[in-house]
Amino acid sequence: MSPKHTRRRFLQATGLGAAALTGAAAAEQAPDAPNKPKAAPKLTLGLPTYMFKNYDLGQTIAMARRVGVRRICIRSNLLPLTATAEQIAAAMAKLTAAGLTAYGGGVIYMRSAQQLERAFEHVKAAEYKIISINVSPALLGALERKVKQHDVRAAIHNHGPEDRNWPTPQAIYEKVKKLDKRIGICHDTGHTMRAGVDPVEATRKTADRIYDVHLKDVDAATRKGHSTELGRGIVDLPGILRVLRGAGYAGIVGIEYEKHMDDLLPGLAESVGYARGVLDVLG
Amino acid sequence: MSPKHTRRRFLQATGLGAAALTGAAAAEQAPDAPNKPKAAPKLTLGLPTYMFKNYDLGQTIAMARRVGVRRICIRSNLLPLTATAEQIAAAMAKLTAAGLTAYGGGVIYMRSAQQLERAFEHVKAAEYKIISINVSPALLGALERKVKQHDVRAAIHNHGPEDRNWPTPQAIYEKVKKLDKRIGICHDTGHTMRAGVDPVEATRKTADRIYDVHLKDVDAATRKGHSTELGRGIVDLPGILRVLRGAGYAGIVGIEYEKHMDDLLPGLAESVGYARGVLDVLG
Numbered sequence: 001m002s003p004k005h006t007r008r009r010f011l012q013a014t015g016l017g018a019a020a021l022t023g024a025a026a027a028e029q030a031p032d033a034p035n036k037p038k039a040a041p042k043l044t045l046g047l048p049t050y051m052f053k054n055y056d057l058g059q060t061i062a063m064a065r066r067v068g069v070r071r072i073c074i075r076s077n078l079l080p081l082t083a084t085a086e087q088i089a090a091a092m093a094k095l096t097a098a099g100l101t102a103y104g105g106g107v108i109y110m111r112s113a114q115q116l117e118r119a120f121e122h123v124k125a126a127e128y129k130i131i132s133i134n135v136s137p138a139l140l141g142a143l144e145r146k147v148k149q150h151d152v153r154a155a156i157h158n159h160g161p162e163d164r165n166w167p168t169p170q171a172i173y174e175k176v177k178k179l180d181k182r183i184g185i186c187h188d189t190g191h192t193m194r195a196g197v198d199p200v201e202a203t204r205k206t207a208d209r210i211y212d213v214h215l216k217d218v219d220a221a222t223r224k225g226h227s228t229e230l231g232r233g234i235v236d237l238p239g240i241l242r243v244l245r246g247a248g249y250a251g252i253v254g255i256e257y258e259k260h261m262d263d264l265l266p267g268l269a270e271s272v273g274y275a276r277g278v279l280d281v282l283g
Numbered sequence: 284m285s286p287k288h289t290r291r292r293f294l295q296a297t298g299l300g301a302a303a304l305t306g307a308a309a310a311e312q313a314p315d316a317p318n319k320p321k322a323a324p325k326l327t328l329g330l331p332t333y334m335f336k337n338y339d340l341g342q343t344i345a346m347a348r349r350v351g352v353r354r355i356c357i358r359s360n361l362l363p364l365t366a367t368a369e370q371i372a373a374a375m376a377k378l379t380a381a382g383l384t385a386y387g388g389g390v391i392y393m394r395s396a397q398q399l400e401r402a403f404e405h406v407k408a409a410e411y412k413i414i415s416i417n418v419s420p421a422l423l424g425a426l427e428r429k430v431k432q433h434d435v436r437a438a439i440h441n442h443g444p445e446d447r448n449w450p451t452p453q454a455i456y457e458k459v460k461k462l463d464k465r466i467g468i469c470h471d472t473g474h475t476m477r478a479g480v481d482p483v484e485a486t487r488k489t490a491d492r493i494y495d496v497h498l499k500d501v502d503a504a505t506r507k508g509h510s511t512e513l514g515r516g517i518v519d520l521p522g523i524l525r526v527l528r529g530a531g532y533a534g535i536v537g538i539e540y541e542k543h544m545d546d547l548l549p550g551l552a553e554s555v556g557y558a559r560g561v562l563d564v565l566g
Contacts, residue, residue, distance in 0.1 A: 066549055068515060231559045232351060238564045264553040266349055273553035276514045277560025281521045 009010050022028040028249070043245060043279055045272065046071035046103050046252035048214055054173070054261055055075045057091060059223065060096045067272040071103040071252055073132065073212075081108065081122045090124050103252050104212065106132030107157045108184070110139060120146045130188035132157045132212050137165050137175060140183075147182040155184050155212040160191030161223040167195045169206040172263070184209035188271065190216030193235050194225040200239040207247035215275060227258035230271035238278045245282055309500060316469045328555065329354035329386050329535035331415070331497055336360045337544055340374060346350030346548050350555040354386040354535055356415065356495075360462060364391065364405045371409050386535050387495065389415030389469070390440045393422060403429045410538055413534070415440045415469035415495050420448050423466075430465040438467050438495040444506040450478045452489040459492065467492035473499030473539065476518050477508040481524040490530035498558060499524070499539040510541035513554035521561045528565055 047069050052060040057078045064072055069144040072095070079091045094101055098151040105128040110116040116139055123131055147154050156172045166172050169185045169192060176183045187210050189199040200202055203210065217233030218225035230237055244253070257264070330352050335343040340361045347355055355378070362374045378385055388411040393399040399422055406414055413436040418426055430437050439455045449455050452468045452475060458468045470493050472482040486493065500516035501508035513520055529538070538548070541552040 066554060069358075135411065212371070229351070231556060231563060238326060266548045267548040268551035270350060270556035273512065273556030273558075274560040274563075275556075277521075277557040277562075278564055279560075280514060280557075281561055281564040 009155070016203070031269075038091055041239060041248065041250050042283075043246040043249065043253050044071065044254075045069050045275055045279075046073060047268075048073045048077055048106075048254040048256055049075040049256050050107065051099055051256055051261060051268070054266070057094060060191060061100060062097065063268060065098060066265065069255070070099060070255065072103050073104045073106055073127075073252070073254060074102045075106060076108070079126075081118055083122070083125075085125055089123045092126075102115070102126070102128070102130065104128050104130035104214075106155075108133050110135040112142070113139065113142060116142055116146065120150060120152075123152055126151055128152060130155065130211060132214075134163075134166065140175065142177060142256045144180050148180055153182050153183070153184065153211050155186035155210075157196075158188050158191050159203065160188070160194040161196070163191070168192050168197045169202040170197070171212065173206040174210055181209075184211040186210075186212035186214060186218060187239055188214040188256070189235050189237070190214070190218040190225070190227055190233075193218050193221050193233075194223055196221050198236075200236050200243060202242050203243045207249065210244070210247075210249065211251050212241075213244065213251065213253045214256045215247075215253050216258075217221060217271075227256065229257060229267045229274070230255065230261065231274040237275070239283070241275070241278055244283055306459050316483050324522060324531065324533050325566075326532065326536050327354065328558055328562075329356060329537045330340075330551075331356045331389075331537040331539055332358040332361055333390065334539055334541050334544060334547060335550070338547070340377060344383060345379065346551060347383055347480075348381060349548065349553045352538070352555055353382060354384050356387045356389055356535070356537060357409070357411075358389060359387045359391070361522050362409070364401055366405070366408075368408055375409075383410070385409070387411050387413035387440075389495075391416050393418040393426070395419070396422065396425060399425055399429065400527050403435075406435055407433055411435060413438065413494060415497075417442065417446075419451065420500035423458065423462060427463050427466060431463055434465070436465045436467065438493075440469040440495075440497070441471050443471070443477040444479070444511065446474070452485040452493065453480070453482045455490040456492055464492075467494040467495075469495035471497040471498060471539070472518050472523055473497070473498055473501040473508070473510055473516075474518070475505055476501050476504050476516075479504050481519075483519050483526060486523050486526045490526065490532065493527070493530075493532065494534050494552060496523075496527065496532075496534065496536045497539045498536050499541075500554075510539065510540065512540060512550045512557070513538065514557040520558070521565070522556070524561055525565055 003249045019100045047064055108119045110119050132155045158168050169187045171187045192199040192202045218237045219228045219229050219233045255271050257268045260267050328460050392404045393402050408484050413439045441449045441451050455468045475482040477486050500511050500513045500518045501510045502516045538554050540551045
């Protein structure tokens with residue numbers, strides 16, 4: 001029996017039945033028995049939003065609700081970095097009204113000191129606690145000062161073989177491991193695969209600095225690899241999720257699907273379903 | 284590492300790389316090493332077609348292709364039982380041209396001797412090797428003669444608490460266990476749950492006579508339960524798939540989703556993705 005259903009069975013056996021499932025979250029918060037080893041936190045799905053670049057915020061919200069994912073990471077296509085405080089408040093209110101939460105912002109590009117400055121003005125206004133970023137290596141010192149100043153986690157996103165600075169999680173790890181711990185990695189598993197690097201191994205080797213995940217499948221382990229529905233490509237997604245689970249990863253697992261970007265919903269739904277299926281077995 | 288990806292890793296390690304993945308089926312057919320226990324057959328997904336009742340055959344084919352499922356079970360909404368040989372041939376040609384296969388027919392209702400007669404005329408013309416059916420218990424003798432005559436498997440579909448004859452797999456099992464082995468069960472896991480019976484236990488107890496599966500999730504274990512996206516309801520789908528896998532089930536696992544039947548694709552895609560995710564971990 002899957003772990004989720006063991007819990008359900010308990011609820012049924014105690015006569016609470018299906019109607020009590022909304023109380024499941026409360027049950028999960030119950031203190032463990034004294035000698036029971038503390039279980040790793042369950043992984044929570046989210047949606048990065050580059051893939052919604054052909055849709056507006058309202059359409060994005062509708063799709064997130066349809067696939068039952070409540071956490072989204074806001075990118076500039078949905079809310080520009082130049083947005084006013086009023087525009088930010090309006091976007092957040094729209095999310096809240098739909099039962100969604102912005103779990104962070106990004107991917108935000110910081111290729112100059114000016115861009116970095118503007119980015120953190122926005123981060124402060126939007127009250128993000130985590131952002132995924134692309135940053136010029138020369139700006140790492142300035143970045144470090146900013147993450148301390150605002151107490152924000154900045155997860156550098158690896159972009160595969162075309163990205164000279166940040167092709168893989170390992171490349172990021174080498175450059176950030178001695179910096180403030182608020183600087184880490186947003187592991188894009190598809191781009192790691194496209195760089196010819198095993199994303200399971202990459203996750204294992206850098207897990208302590210992975211703060212965000214773009215869970216993506218691709219159809220080839222070369223720069224010609226393209227995003228595909230999760231489970232249909234060559235990335236060992238169950239292996240990655242197992243390592244994250246084992247490492248006690250407490251961030252969001254963002255589902256990314258970029259194949260049919262003008263007709264996103266079916267492939268996005270399939271990808272979210274795939275991740276849920278894997279997680280229901282892993283527990 | 285998931286079993287699927289172990290195989291992929293092997294292909295990569297041998298230098299065959301991603302381009303050789305199309306040879307994976309051949310690799311699976313390779314003879315086992317002498318002392319290796321024979322692995323249970325992998326489960327294959329399919330699509331029953333009641334859920335497409337608001338769509339025609341062309342639209343059904345397009346959706347099946349979009350979610351990457353190649354086996355469909357033809358129901359009368361797509362091809363009437365009164366279809367001529369030419370109409371049957373045209374429908375099958377349409378499937379073949381799209382790379383799909385009709386793995387069988389049904390659910391076909393046989394509530395009178397006349398309906399049973401007509402049904403088997405159709406089965407013969409369509410050359411089905413398996414059908415899912417609803418049949419009056421009084422006709423079981425006639426059914427037994429027909430399945431022998433045509434050498435066709437007939438899987439009686441359980442329809443939950445409203446079905447006086449066939450609410451659960453166990454109810455079917457009791458009535459067919461002494462009949463010809465070609466008569467068995469099409470286990471609809473959602474209807475079993477709606478009957479208040481544990482679908483995992485039902486699968487375990489009747490596995491040797493389960494010839495078809497409608498893998499369905501529902502939101503309550505009562506007659507008021509409704510179909511929902513796989514993984515979002517209360518049915519322990521990983522548990523069912525694990526039992527089927529362990530029992531060496533060689534039939535099709537049909538994915539059923541009946542929530543948004545006027546806008547089927549997103550929920551269907553999510554449900555197919557979910558089943559794939561579970562199976563990728565189970566191996």
